[in-house]
Amino acid sequence: MGQLTLKDIVKRFGAIEVVKSVSLDVNEGEFIVFVGPSGCGKSTLLRMIAGLEHTTSGDIVIDGKRVNDLAPVKRGIAMVFQSYALYPHMSVFENIAFPLRVEKAPEASIREKVEAAAKILHLDQRLEQKPGMLSGGQRQRVAIGRAIVREPEIFLFDEPLSNLDAALRADMRIELTRLHKQLGATMIYVTHDQVEAMTMADRIVVLHAGYISQVGPPLELYHKPQNTFVAGFIGNPR
Ligand code: ADP
Numbered sequence: 001m002g003q004l005t006l007k008d009i010v011k012r013f014g015a016i017e018v019v020k021s022v023s024l025d026v027n028e029g030e031f032i033v034f035v036g037p038s039g040c041g042k043s044t045l046l047r048m049i050a051g052l053e054h055t056t057s058g059d060i061v062i063d064g065k066r067v068n069d070l071a072p073v074k075r076g077i078a079m080v081f082q083s084y085a086l087y088p089h090m091s092v093f094e095n096i097a098f099p100l101r102v103e104k105a106p107e108a109s110i111r112e113k114v115e116a117a118a119k120i121l122h123l124d125q126r127l128e129q130k131p132g133m134l135s136g137g138q139r140q141r142v143a144i145g146r147a148i149v150r151e152p153e154i155f156l157f158d159e160p161l162s163n164l165d166a167a168l169r170a171d172m173r174i175e176l177t178r179l180h181k182q183l184g185a186t187m188i189y190v191t192h193d194q195v196e197a198m199t200m201a202d203r204i205v206v207l208h209a210g211y212i213s214q215v216g217p218p219l220e221l222y223h224k225p226q227n228t229f230v231a232g233f234i235g236n237p238r
């Protein structure tokens with residue numbers, strides 16, 4: 001579970017084609033990183049996978065089923081954003097529990113899932129606090145907790161660390177890699193940070209102006225960039 005196929009995905013906003021026939025097979029449990037400069041279509045691609053944006057054409061297939069017309073909550077996907085708007089008046093517990101409350105899950109199951117997620121994210125001592133008491137990294141973990149309790153097959157991360165300082169980003173990279181191993185879920189992670197891409201990805205997808213420039217494991221892209229764009233972005237500039 002958690003296999004994703006993108007087939008000839010195109011997205012136009014008016015006359016402007018921002019995603020140009022993107023095709024990609026993502027394996028179950030794989031950690032895929034989308035990299036590329038600002039404006040190349042990374043967020044738009046994620047939003048289409050999540051169902052927050054329609055495709056102009058093409059198929060999005062999850063575990064063999066075309067999901068283009070399926071509502072976001074029915075896709076088995078959870079998305080974590082850069083700006084992780086938490087509810088300031090609610091406790092950490094209630095912030096994490098929020099999607100389960102919306103689903104009207106039973107109280108006992110809510111407690112069990114929130115506590116399990118909090119443990120994974122080292123937030124178990126923070127459950128009664130308000131977000132205002134937490135550091136930036138802890139707040140981002142609360143946002144990730146909110147995704148975990150939905151038990152998605154596929155996690156989408158849109159530049160989740162870009163609001164954090166460098167030291168915290170380094171810690172969170174390690175945390176997220178650990179989380180990926182622990183959950184075994186498919187993860188698609190968007191960043192414009194080469195270090196994140198090189199250290200976290202099973203495979204990197206380099207996007208350039210709406211199309212895929214190259215896909216492969218980090219070291220392959222580093223040592224054998226197929227073109228000057230990939231070389232400039234992550235390749236070995238020998
Ligand atoms: P990235 O996340 O890689 O920085 P985006 O996917 O946000 O890029 O944007 C890709 C392009 O699509 C940009 O040129 C952006 O201005 C444009 N775009 C994104 N969303 C919309 C929208 N709702 N309407 C019009 N243009 C959009």
Ligand code: MG
Binds near residue numbers: 042
């Ligand atoms: Mg973006």
